Amino acid sequence: MKFIQSITLKLVPAVLLISLFSCKEEVTVVSKEEDKTASEQGAHPNLILTAQGVKDIRAQLGNIPIFDATLKAVQEEVDAEIFLGIDTPIPEDYSGGYTHVRHKSNMIILQKAGVLYQILDDEKYAKYVKDMLMQYEAMYKTLPLHPKTRSYARGKLFWQCLNDANWLVYVSQAYDCVYNYLSEEERNKLETNLFKPFADHISVDSPQFYQRVHNHSTWGNAAVGMIGLVMNDQELIDRALYGIKDLKLDTKEKDDDGGFLNKDGKAGFLANIEEPFSPDGYYNEGPYYQRYAMYPFLIFAEGLHNVKPELKIFEYKEGVLLKSINALLNLSDADGDFFPLNDGQKGMSYYNDALVTATDISYYFGTQDPGLLSIAEKQNKVLLDDSGLAVALGIKNGLAKPFDKKSINLSDGPEGTQGGVGILRNEDIELVFKYAAQGSSHGHYDKLSYSLYENGEEVIQDYGLARFVNIEQKGGGNYLKENKTWAKQTIAHNTVTQNEMSHFNGKYEIGSQNHSVLHYFSSENDNVQAASAKEVNAYPGTEMLRTMAIIKDPDFEKPYVLDIMKVVSNKANQYDFPYYFLGQVLNTNFEYKVPETLKALGSKNGYQHLYVEGTAKSETENTKFSWLNKGKFYTLTTITGNTDELLFTRIGANDPEFNLRREAALMLRRKNTQNTLFVSAIEAHGSYSPVTESAVNSNSAITALKVVLDTEDYTAIAITNVNGTTKLFITANTNAGKEAKHNLKINNKDYEWSGPYCFK
Known part of the structure; x- marks a missing residue:
């Protein structure tokens, strides 16, 4: 390793700067739809940076602040690397190790150096690219598969083909930029000994990586296609767009990342757009x-x-x-x-x-x-x-x-018919409601789950993945086993778990065949943003309908969340309903016991990773729990019965390597129940300043939450605030069309409205 205390950086040549800065601002940039002559004639660069683009950029330099600043930063970065010299070590490491990081850095610097050569017309950058590419050419001719064997598809420069594909995507851009700088002999050498064999390895030699629909394959398709475009190799271009033709392969699961070979023959870049x-x-x-x-x-x-x-x-x-x-x-x-x-x-x-x-x-x-x-x-x-x-x-x-x-509903699936994700936004409150399809190999078993944010800060969290990306000390920077045993499991999410089993029994082949269904999404009313979806396949014989709304009411300081989960089953079950809050417990309206010794809540399906830190029985019709997070107060009010159990849990059991974050939840457990309704409200309110040591509006504004009607067709919830005002939210459980008309009598009062819900 070389260390330097100071580097005198050679910036844009003065003569070039003088000529560039003297250009008039009104220079016209040629449209992307105009002047295709250079591209049609096969001139280089023509891949990303184009010959016409180079002319336009040179004409504007010195007059475009954000571009000029970016160029300067890139030049300083590349010049520092040139000063240090070229290092193309024999591959040895997983993600985060020196050889991995070095080759990853090389690909990025090569791309940037190629661009600098074109924009600044300085030969030192082209020479640097050529010299490094020749080192890779000399190495690659005899390079075996990477020595680390963990991947389902090993690369040569990296432990997995995915990273090899990353490398070629970047390096193809560098090659395009120096194409005309190189002699025909040099180009033939690089293409014969490096680029073509490289493209073949990540495609025809590694079909389990290349021949499927997955983000891995997208990188592979792009790598093969981009180098094919630079080399004007139609075979590679077709392979990139359409996949490998006439390939007969085993279609069993092969990938520790969950990927499959495509059983229906769909592969290639276009299929990766379609699916x-x-x-x-x-x-x-x-x-x-x-x-x-x-x-x-x-x-x-x-x-x-x-x-x-x-x-x-x-x-x-x-x-x-x-x-x-x-x-x-x-x-x-x-x-x-x-x-x-x-x-x-x-x-x-x-x-x-x-x-x-x-x-x-x-x-x-x-x-x-x-x-x-x-x-x-x-x-x-x-x-x-x-x-x-x-x-x-x-x-x-x-x-x-x-x-x-704004609030937005994004459909899932190639035709938009496989569920989706609804994002409700009202002032600073954001609610992310997931009712999507499985999500390929990276999907979690969390139908009808949600997470909640206030002004960019998590309030009710989704755990995310269990991985320390590119940190070698943590499993080589790869996915940890806890990603499957915890992060993917249903109990790790803010949704219902039945009988301590994950949705679809935690099996990809079942989950990937099913999706939730949108019941309604409504964002037209500025005061009420609502989404509702149904799941009928996660647990055979059980239907779940969840309706969530952010309600802005002048009697409340901030918009609050109303959450209604209706469960209908053909048998009695145990239901667990967690709230993964972030912050410090402030207050509860129930007495709880703290165990002397921490024990896991269960033995499998994620339960083995939850410590039980407190237990209680619900004591009132409304259970209330308040917490403080980053200077803001929050209160959960949930409707409970006298047989409901309340559990304070914390992630971290059976995790001797400390791979999981030690975060908490309040869990509502309802045993021996067939049909049920979970109803909660979450308020954001007040603030606390550690500077002035003052707490403002630290108490909940809700005094009562009550179910006033629950039938097959309608559910109505009454929300009473500290001023004694009661509002009613009624959701249609069946006929929820925008034009649907409803007429309902509740407590001798008539309610008439059009659309999926009523709030008054």
Whole structure:
């Protein structure tokens, strides 16, 4: 390892800067739809950064602040790497180990160095790319499979083919940028000994990785296709778009990540657009993996658009790739962090480089939505290509407007018929209601679950995944066994678990065949945002209908959540209903016992990972529980019976390696019950300042929550506040159409309304 105390960085050459800064601002950028001559003639670069784009960028340099700042930062980064020298070590490690990190860093620096060569016209960057590629060529000719054997599909540079595909996606862009710098002999050498064998290994040699519909395969398809576009190799391009033809393979599960070979023959880039995306742009694996997959989806699509415009890739499936970016941005909280649906690492946000790519490409190839410019401003960097230039100019010209997030319902499934995700937003309160399909291999068994946020802070949390990504000390940075034994299990989520069994018995082959069904979604009323969905397959013989609403009422400081879970079964069961709150317990209206010795709640299906920290019997018709989190107060009010049990639990049992976060829940347990109704309200209220040491409005505003009607067709809940005012929320359990008319008598009072619910 080399260490340096200081580096004098060589920035943009002065002569070039003088000529660039002297350019007039009114230089016209050639439209993406114009001047295809260079592309048609096969000139380079033409993959992502185009020859015309280079001219436009050079003409504007010095006048586009966000682009100029990005260019400077990239130049400093690459110059520092050039100073340190090239290192292409023999692969040895899992994720997080030195060789893994080094090769990952190399691919990114190669891509950036290629771009710098084009924009700055400085040969040192082209030479650096050439020298490193030649080192890889010399190595790859005799490189065996990676020595780590954990993956279902081993790479050569990395422990899994997925990372090899990552490498080729980036390096193909670098190769395009230096293509004309290299001699024909050098290009033949690289293509014969490195690029073609590399593409073959991650595709024909690894069909269990390549030949399926999955985010892994998307990376593989993009890698093969992008290097095929640069090399003008139609065989590779076709393999990328349509998969490997006439391939007969075993279709049993092979992947510790859960992937299958595609049984119906669907494979390739186009199939990976068709299958995982709904018409609304929701990606069935969830936002964390949508973020990961968006880079290969969009960067390969951009390459196809530039080199093969006749494919009209951005129009494929009604333009779903561009729609998906809007969906993904809406799947983030007020701080830009993605909701951790399914396998998702918390803290992943639209500040990730993949979302810089998504934002810029969406703006350039889409409708020039000014809201995207505000996201780009927050990201504070752009792509160093044609799309990044367009974004930079849009920001410079003052076109940016806030990206407006409202309540939105995103359907799931290729036809939009496999459930979905509803996001309810009312002022600072966000509720994420999941009634989607299984979510491929990264799906969790959590039908009709939810999580709750206030101004970007989790209030009722979804655990996310059990993994420390790229931290070698924790399982080589890979998924931990607790992801299956805890994070995927139903009891780890805010939904009903029946008889201590996970939905679909925790079996992928069953869960993947089923999905919940939307009952209604209503966001037209500014005061009531509501969503309702039904699940009938998670437990045979049991139907669950959950209706959730965020209600803004002038008698309350902030909007509150009303949650109604109606369970109808053909037999008596035990139901567990947890609330995974974050923060410090403040107060309860029930007495609880704390055990002297902590024991696990159960032995399997996630229960083995829950310590029981307190037990109680419900004592009133309304159980109340308050907590404090990050200076804000919250209160849960739930309707309970005198046989209900209350359990304080904490994650961490049977976890000797401390792989799980030690977080708490209050669980409502209802035994020996056939049909039942779980009704709760969650209030956000008040604040606490540690500076002034003052608590404001720390008490709940709800004095009573009561079921006044529950039939097959209707459920009505009365909410009484501290002022003595009672409001009624009535939800239609059967006929919930927007035009449906209802007339109902409750306590000798008539209620008449149209639509799925009534609140008055």
